[in-house]
Amino acid sequence: MPFSSLKKRLGNYIAQEGKKPGEGPPDLDQLWRDFNQRLNGLFGGGKNRGSNSGGGGGNGGGDMKGASFTFGAVASVAALVWLASGAFIVQEGQTGVVTTFGKFSHTTPAGFNWRWPYPFQANEIVNVSQVRTVEVGYRGSAKTKMASEALMLTEDENIIDIQFAVQYKLSDPVKWLYANRDAEDTVRQVAETAIREIVGRSKMDFVLYEGREKVATDTQQLMQAILDRYNSGAQVTNVTMQGVQPPEQVQASFDDAVKAGQDRERQKNEGQAYANDIVPKARGAAFRLIQEAEAYRAMTVQNATGNTDRFKSVLTEYQKAPAVTRDRMYLDTMQQIFSNTSKVMVDSKAGSNLLYLPLDKLIAQVAATEGRAASVTPPPPTAVLLPPEPTPDPNRRDSRSRESSRDREGR
Incomplete structure (x- = not known):
């Protein structure tokens, strides 16, 4: 744009802005000279003031000098603006990366920073505190699957459908920017590679059920090892399994197989529960029978031993007095027999008739009258059984008659 046109436009602007009510338009030349003098005063141009006070020829020279000074001022302002373009601010949680002619130079902390403006240096701000997410097997939601x-x-040799998400942060912004061409796609490819390796070393049932957490943990560790070898500058923080299932084409058959396996496990559990209930009872019964048999054997042995000892003692006494011992054994035997019965048999000499005496009923009636029937058991009836008569002996007929009479008196 010609300088005269710029001067005319500046004069019109000043005339419009400096015009007051009731006044005429100001002198444009005078305003222009005042403007140049002020600029000269600011930038050291005071020694040209004397030349501007001359005649008309002097005014032409002043205009040329003013024009050159205005160009220098504009250049200075442009230089200041250019230098100011190198200033940048880094927020908390971010890191500034500065390059010199496209090559990494240094990093800057959070706060106000300055670099050389374009084209010498450039800067890029990287958020190192942000948790980034990479999705594998789907995009956005589980419905938008990526079958590949x-x-x-x-x-x-079974096929499964796995969808998972990887969360990571930046540990080194310089490596993140310059070590790999597409860092985010690198993380996704590393995640897919790692989980394919882990799944390829595991059984299908393990991945579908009890091994989900272990698969996620192993994938995270393997991913971090690969990313470190690639100098990616990324730190994996979490691997989350979004969905693990068989392919949709065989889902129905797989559900049937799962139900059959569940039925098998249920029946096994029921059988084990039944065995846990029966086996201890059988073992307890067997142990009880063994103990009872042991007790019976011990009792039998002790009884036999006692009977043997008693027989030996009786034999000793019998050898000393056979008749007395025989009579005593006979009486003891009869006492034991009659102590367990409530009937008493009496031998009658007259016609050898057997008489029945209801002694048990008589004793019960007596106990009832005395009020002791409920608490006191009536003692068994006692009886005296006469020994069998010996063979008649003419020499001992009188003594036998006397003994019979004494026995009758005793009865």
Whole structure:
């Protein structure tokens, strides 16, 4: 743009702004000279003031000098603006990366920073506190599946559908920016590679059920090892399994197989519960029978031993007095027999008739009258059984008659 046109426009602007009510338009030349003098005073141009006070020829020279000074001022302002363009602010949790002619130079902390403006240096701000997420097997939601990423082969040659998400942060912004061409895509490819390796070493049932957490942990460790070898500058913080299932084409058959396996486990559990109930009882009964048999054997042995000792003692006494011992044994035997019965048999000499005496009923009536029937058991009836008569002996007929009479008197 010509300088005269710039001067005319500046004069019109000053005339419009400096015009007051009731006054005429100001002198443009005088305003222009005042403006140049002020600029000269600011930038050291005071020694040209004398030349501007001359005649008309002097005014032409002053205009040329003013024009050159204005160009220098504009250049200075442009230089200041250019230098100011190198200033930048880094927020908390971020890191500034400065490059010199496209090559990494240094990093800057949070706060106000300055670098050389374009084209010497450039800067890029990287958020190192942000938790970034990479999705494998789906995008956005589980419904938008990526079959090429989700389908994987297990060790037992089965195909499963896995969808998972990887969360990571930046540990080194310089490596993140310059070590790999596409850092985020690198993280996704590393995640897919790691989980395919882990799944390929595991059984299908392990991945579907009890091994989900272990698969996620092993995938995170393997991912971190690969990313460190690639100098990616990323730190994996978490691997979350979003969905692990068989492919949709075989889902119905797989559900049937799962139900059959559950039925098998249920029946096994029921059988084990029944065995846990029966076996201890059988073992207890067997142990009880063994103990009872041992007790019976011990009792039998002790009784036999006691009977043997008693027989030996009786034999000793019998050898000393056979008749007395025989009579005593006979009486003891009869006492034991009659102590267990309530009937008493009496031998009658007259016609050898057997008489029945209801002594048990008589004793019960007596006990009832005395009020002791409920608490006192009536003693068994006692009886005296006469020994058998010996063979008639003419020499001992009188003594036998006397003994019979004494026995009758005793009865």
